[in-house]
């Protein structure tokens with residue numbers, strides 16, 4: 001048995017890992033949008049419940065959130081009179097979606113609030129409806145403010161996917177442990193190294209995508225010009 | 239054409255407008271002067287309901303609204319017939335100069351892109367910004383930003399244009415270019431309300447001056463009435479301090 005044999009085995013768990021990641025990315029994004037809308041519009045009671053959810057998602061360790069999903073979801077399903085069909089993978093998807101959604105909402109809300117009040121005033125004064133104002137003016141500017149934080153939140157999500165093995169989902173991390181145990185831990189270091197490369201690549205791709213959108217932002221121009229002197233300063237200080 | 243009656247507004251426990259009465263005729267150029275913090279900006283914002291008074295009424299031609307029963311249709315109707323130029327410019331930061339002027343025409347007035355562009359280019363020509371049409375706000379000077387704001391306001395063909403201290407945020411050397419554009423706009427016959435600290439300019443372009451003090455209209459008259467024969471000690475004192483400052 002040589003080292004390279006475990007690489008394809010590890011990679012065979014990649015589709016499931018990516019499936020969990022993308023599910024959490026997409027449903028987390030939708031959750032965050034809804035949560036942010038409810039929070040900035042301050043609907044009585046509902047806004048408080050959403051605040052509570054966000055602080056749960058942000059303050060409870062992700063491992064714990066996964067356990068809560070893993071043990072809580074079946075109870076919920078049974079409560080609604082269905083048979084328990086929740087697998088570890090599904091629990092992982094739900095748990096991470098909730099985590100990512102709450103976390104991301106705390107990226108989106110400050111980004112929305114960072115848009116100058118005057119931009120709202122100008123759009124309102126010209127007769128834009130709320131939707132037109134958001135889609136034409138406030139939204140695009142908020143996206144600009146949110147992008148760096150969004151990039152970080154994707155990277156945290158990718159890292160936290162590694163925790164799903166604790167509830168028994170078979171991602172690359174769990175598979176790595178299976179391989180190592182089976183092979184009497186002879187290639188532990190190598191296996192972890194391969195894992196590190198896989199995670200780095202996933203994060204790199206995510207970062208590149210976010211960076212692409214950052215550079216396309218029309219509001220990029222000020223930063224592009226104002227950071228030049230800072231760069232020179234940094235160079236000068238070396 | 240525009241009449242505000244007994245408009246009251248407070249932020250929390252501070253009463254900002256204490257029953258403002260103001261009536262403006264078509265073609266009037268009214269300059270509103272007064273000390274900082276007396277509610278001049280707030281008054282302008284009551285007209286397009288960016289500020290929400292607790293009581294009072296507004297009549298805008300045939301549109302009538304009681305602020306205690308503000309309704310969306312009336313607010314929208316007024317907003318479609320007024321345009322505001324802001325102290326802080328409030329040019330849309332995610333759009334080029336040209337897009338700023340076109341966007342309300344396309345989005346709110348549902349004009350075709352071609353028509354909107356034609357109108358926008360004409361207004362940009364008028365304020366002298368044609369060469370900057372494709373620049374983003376971050377690449378412009380304050381004077382250019384404000385002229386973009388003015389072009390955007392003119393492009394929607396408002397019946398009334400509201401200027402809120404349009405030159406107060408500008409570096410002194412940029413004030414002139416904006417005042418020149420405002421003078422051109424007000425002399426074209428469009429009804430204008432102008433909050434300003436540029437006393438000489440107000441005197442030259444206005445047919446009426448309104449002096450606001452402590453949340454009410456404290457004096458209202460022709461430039462000659464107000465500047466040459468101030469009716470109250472507070473007005474005289476205010477004018478003196480403004481003129482001394484200039």
Ligand SMILES: Nc1ncnc2c1ncn2[C@@H]1O[C@H](COP(=O)(O)OP(=O)(O)O)[C@@H](O)[C@H]1O
Pocket residue numbers: 249254273274275276277278279280281
């Ligand atoms: N959004 C707001 N919230 C609370 N207070 C405000 C707000 N806008 C204005 N004010 C207060 O209302 C008063 C009048 O403001 P403003 O209309 O801007 O005066 P002016 O334009 O004459 O300088 C000031 O004391 C100001 O601090």
Ligand SMILES: [Mg+2]
Pocket residue numbers: 278279280403
């Ligand atoms: Mg003001």
